[in-house]
Structures are given as structure tokens and as C-alpha cells.
Amino acid sequence: MTDHPPAHADPPADSGAMLTAFLDAHDAPCPVCGYNLRALLGNRCPECGRPLVLAVGTTEPRLAAFIAGLVGLSCGLGFSAILLAWVVTEALFGRRGFFPSLLELALLVAGAVVGGIGVLAWVRLRRRLGRLREAAKWGWAGAAWLTGVTFPVLFLLAVR
Ligand SMILES: [Zn+2]
Incomplete structure (x- = not known):
């Protein structure tokens, strides 16, 4: 038995803390319902209940x-x-x-x-x-x- 996490592991434990820290200082709409998540505690939208992650995006996806x-x-x-x-x-x-x-x-x-x-x-x-x-x-x-x-x-x- 090894302690390696599975290939599709859950987000690292500190990602919740990073999400909280980011939303403590920034306005950000919920990507599903648009609710302003500023000062959110936890990792679920209080309006629609969807789980949230902090992610890197691009302003120019060129799709x-x-x-x-x-x-x-x-x-x-x-x-x-x-x-x-x-x-x-x-x-x-x-x-x-x-x-x-x-x-x-x-x-x-x-x-x-x-x-x-x-x-x-x-x-x-x-x-x-x-x-x-x-x-x-x-x-x-x-x-x-x-x-x-x-x-x-x-x-x-x-x-x-
Ligand atoms: Zn929402």
C-alpha cells in the first residue's frame, strides 16, 4: 500500500484557504448564479449551493x-x-x-x-x-x- 493520492485527487486542502483569502479582498460573482461571493467562508455558493474552486483563467481564450x-x-x-x-x-x-x-x-x-x-x-x-x-x-x-x-x-x- 502506498500513500500516493489518486490521479484525480480532490483539490489540495489549502485551496479552500486560498479561496477564502481571495474572496476576503475581492468581489467575484458565482459562475453559476452570479451571486457576489465576497467575504465567503467555506467553498460553496450560499445562493445556489454549488462547490467553488479558485482557478487560473485567461482573459483571451481565443476560442x-x-x-x-x-x-x-x-x-x-x-x-x-x-x-x-x-x-x-x-x-x-x-x-x-x-x-x-x-x-x-x-x-x-x-x-x-x-x-x-x-x-x-x-x-x-x-x-x-x-x-x-x-x-x-x-x-x-x-x-x-x-x-x-x-x-x-x-x-x-x-x-x-
Ligand atoms: Zn451561486
Whole structure:
């Protein structure tokens, strides 16, 4: 048996004291409910009860490229998944004898799968993206948009 703490140990015991010391001298809103935590004792927001930690932040997270890419991929996923659900529902339960072509179905399925995998991969790679230079980030964001909208655009061309 060793006394090493587990990899995901609780915050060190003195972090509560540092939080108290910081709030003793500073106004700070609760990040959840906005309650002013100045002079707080303990480590829970008295208004909403959430546990609080003292943390280091950045004033300039530069998340714009990440968010832009996420929006592009999410658009592709949402477009394809919603239309796919509608097309399948209509084909199975609709009254008009409507049935999509195999090509249209394939493009919607491809758009939903690529969009879904793209969103997951994009979120997982966020930290790696954050380390790139700004121009490279926007290049990847553009690639994410292309990936997201390719199958929806092909679908729109196919149904015309
Ligand atoms: Zn709160």
C-alpha cells in the first residue's frame, strides 16, 4: 500500500484557504448564479449551493476558430439528421406514397455520420487546436465547415 493520492485527487486542502483569502479582498460573482461571493467562508455558493474552486483563467481564450468549426460541423450534423428522420418517418408513415431515392438516403446518412464523428473529433481535439497559430486554427475551422456542409450540399443538388 502506498500513500500516493489518486490521479484525480480532490483539490489540495489549502485551496479552500486560498479561496477564502481571495474572496476576503475581492468581489467575484458565482459562475453559476452570479451571486457576489465576497467575504465567503467555506467553498460553496450560499445562493445556489454549488462547490467553488479558485482557478487560473485567461482573459483571451481565443476560442473563435474552435467555435466556428464546431458550428460548421453541427450545421451539417443537424441538417442531415433532422432531414433523415423526417424522410424516414414520411416514407414509413406518410400517406403520399413518398419514398426517397437511394442516393438521397445515402447522402443524408453520410452527412449525419460524418457530422457526428466530426463534432466528436473536433471537441476531443480542442486543446490541440488551441496550441496552433491563429492562421492554422482558421484553416482547420474552414476544413471543418467544408466537412460539415459537403454532404448537405450534395443532397440539395441531388433533390433538385
Ligand atoms: Zn451561486
